[in-house]
Amino acid sequence: MVTTSGPQAAARPVDAVVVGAGLSGLYQLHRLRQLGLTAMVLEAGDDIGGTWYWNRYPGARCDIESMSYSYSFSPELDQEWEWRERYASQPEILRYIHHVADRFDLRGDVMLRTRVTRAVYDQDSHLWHLSTDTGLAVTARFVILATGCMSVPKDPGIPGADSFTGAVHHTARWPREDVSFAGKRVAVIGTGCSGVQAIPVIADEAASLTVFQRTPAYVLPAHNRPLRPAEIAQLKARYPEFRRAQRLSRGGTVFEPPTRSALEADETERTAAYEAAWDEGFLNGLLRTYTDILTDEKANETVAEFVRSKIRSIVDDPATAELLSPRTYPFATKRPCLGTDYYATYNLPHVSLVDLRTTPIETITPRGIRTSDGEHVLDMIVFATGFDALTGSQLSIDIVGKGGVPLRDRWAEGPRNYLGLVTAGFPNLFTVLGPLSPSVLTNIAVSLEQQVEWITDCIAHLRRNGITEIDAAPDAEADWGVHVAEVADRTLYPVVDSWYTGANVPGKPRVFLAYAGGLDRYREQCDTVARNGYTGFLLSS
Ligand code: N01
Numbered sequence: 001m002v003t004t005s006g007p008q009a010a011a012r013p014v015d016a017v018v019v020g021a022g023l024s025g026l027y028q029l030h031r032l033r034q035l036g037l038t039a040m041v042l043e044a045g046d047d048i049g050g051t052w053y054w055n056r057y058p059g060a061r062c063d064i065e066s067m068s069y070s071y072s073f074s075p076e077l078d079q080e081w082e083w084r085e086r087y088a089s090q091p092e093i094l095r096y097i098h099h100v101a102d103r104f105d106l107r108g109d110v111m112l113r114t115r116v117t118r119a120v121y122d123q124d125s126h127l128w129h130l131s132t133d134t135g136l137a138v139t140a141r142f143v144i145l146a147t148g149c150m151s152v153p154k155d156p157g158i159p160g161a162d163s164f165t166g167a168v169h170h171t172a173r174w175p176r177e178d179v180s181f182a183g184k185r186v187a188v189i190g191t192g193c194s195g196v197q198a199i200p201v202i203a204d205e206a207a208s209l210t211v212f213q214r215t216p217a218y219v220l221p222a223h224n225r226p227l228r229p230a231e232i233a234q235l236k237a238r239y240p241e242f243r244r245a246q247r248l249s250r251g252g253t254v255f256e257p258p259t260r261s262a263l264e265a266d267e268t269e270r271t272a273a274y275e276a277a278w279d280e281g282f283l284n285g286l287l288r289t290y291t292d293i294l295t296d297e298k299a300n301e302t303v304a305e306f307v308r309s310k311i312r313s314i315v316d317d318p319a320t321a322e323l324l325s326p327r328t329y330p331f332a333t334k335r336p337c338l339g340t341d342y343y344a345t346y347n348l349p350h351v352s353l354v355d356l357r358t359t360p361i362e363t364i365t366p367r368g369i370r371t372s373d374g375e376h377v378l379d380m381i382v383f384a385t386g387f388d389a390l391t392g393s394q395l396s397i398d399i400v401g402k403g404g405v406p407l408r409d410r411w412a413e414g415p416r417n418y419l420g421l422v423t424a425g426f427p428n429l430f431t432v433l434g435p436l437s438p439s440v441l442t443n444i445a446v447s448l449e450q451q452v453e454w455i456t457d458c459i460a461h462l463r464r465n466g467i468t469e470i471d472a473a474p475d476a477e478a479d480w481g482v483h484v485a486e487v488a489d490r491t492l493y494p495v496v497d498s499w500y501t502g503a504n505v506p507g508k509p510r511v512f513l514a515y516a517g518g519l520d521r522y523r524e525q526c527d528t529v530a531r532n533g534y535t536g537f538l539l540s541s
Pocket of ligand 1: 061062063064150156157158171189190191192193194195196197212213214215335356384385386387440499504
């Protein structure tokens with residue numbers, strides 16, 4: 001009954017199609033196979049790796065420690081893979097993903113260079129019909145969107161971009177071949193995590209680097225270094241226990257939760273706590289010093305000012321230090337960044353900073369970038385301008401559910417789904433790391449395993465019980481949306497324009513896009529739903 005057709009049709013039928021061959025998609029394939037399902041992964045890129053395939057810009061590196069940011073499902077894999085650095089570089093993570101694909105023999109079911117363009121649900125047969133840009137058509141009972149939370153680069157929308165005669169690159173679509181900056185006048189537009197990682201590396205080689213900044217980031221030092229054999233051995237010895245702790249944790253990383261408000265501590269104590277966190281070099285180190293950094297503006301301001309004091313102590317020119325100091329939004333309400341030598345880079349004589357708040361870009365010209373202050377002549381422009389996050393990758397596929405309703409219409413006022421997993425009217429279509437789930441607020445390596453395992457168990461349950469369709473009940477979906485918003489409203493997140501709220505993309509509905517209640521609570525809710533027979537879902541045979 002389940003068939004593939006079209007010019008490059010695969011010979012075998014599939015029960016499930018997974019879209020995307022990144023960390024989520026590959027693990028989903030592995031689990032579906034273990035269940036005895038036939039599954040195929042359709043991947044737009046010409047190799048596996050997802051985020052770590054596309055984001056190969058200079059300096060790209062994970063900002064969660066390597067021994068935490070990796071699959072936990074195989075104790076053997078944990079023991080045999082040896083991470084080299086505290087924070088793994090993009091090439092090292094890509095090597096790891098290739099190793100996993102080989103070790104679990106996953107490549108045979110991955111179809112590369114195949115972008116899913118349309119998915120239409122047939123209500124009578126309970127099957128999804130997928131079309132791709134190669135002409136391949138696939139029919140499957142289940143579709144799992146493992147399309148990533150940051151996979152559609154945002155159009156920076158700067159006029160004249162096509163007229164530039166030099167080289168143009170986007171950090172999220174970096175070419176596979178080496179890009180040389182030697183002797184070049186380079187511009188970077190954007191100072192989010194991608195720009196922050198690329199800027200010091202580009203500055204190392206370029207003749208000149210001009211950074212065009214609209215909003216400064218809070219950048220914490222990574223203190224990256226090679227891992228010592230003894231510490232690797234030590235963690236490997238207790239990996240099972242460590243992995244368990246990660247799974248039960250709030251955000252997928254293991255730490256001692258804070259117990260006090262920042263406002264209960266005096267300034268000396270607070271500064272000591274912040275200094276210790278700064279010296280440790282964890283992305284969320286400062287966030288974890290006190291309980292209320294993300295919920296109380298006054299508490300938050302104590303950290304924000306601490307970071308500003310660090311910027312002033314590193315950057316020689318006080319005017320530049322001030323421009324680099326975030327003042328328009330609370331700490332961590334836009335994602336903080338982990339950097340290496342980021343602020344010190346601005347002390348280099350060939351590096352300059354353009355503040356787009358006072359001198360906005362008017363246009364890109366054939367020779368460079370013109371701001372209200374004049375033209376900057378350039379050889380290369382690097383866009384580090386971010387993504388249409390969380391919903392972009394799903395809405396870039398023309399998904400049509402029950403009654404011919406397009407997902408784009410269903411989500412016209414923001415994403416709707418139940419548990420971040422299934423949207424009502426789009427049965428048998430699951431999402432991993434999608435909107436309204438913990439995803440981007442957690443260590444996604446842990447989050448994706450939780451969701452993939454839940455989806456796999458759910459599909460197993462459906463098959464065991466002869467159920468052909470699972471859909472989200474509209475009232476359960478509505479309640480989940482309310483819950484996600486309520487939890488977000490207890491924090492400072494929603495007040496800020498960021499990609500978390502969709503505000504970085506013109507015309508995108510302004511909704512807080514992730515579940516801020518914690519992975520531990522989220523897991524508990526998902527497990528309870530499953531244990532009680534998939535409450536809130538509509539099951540039909
Ligand atoms: O994108 P961003 P990113 N003119 O949206 C500016 C993950 N990540 O690719 O803030 C001028 O954060 C924009 O300015 P503003 C991580 O989750 C992880 O850097 O909109 N400027 C901002 O400065 C991260 O948060 C790692 O005012 C324009 C920047 O471009 C997420 O990906 C590494 C502009 C965009 O920052 C996204 O990070 C890298 C315009 N027209 C990324 N448009 C890890 O380490 C945008 N900007 C795992």
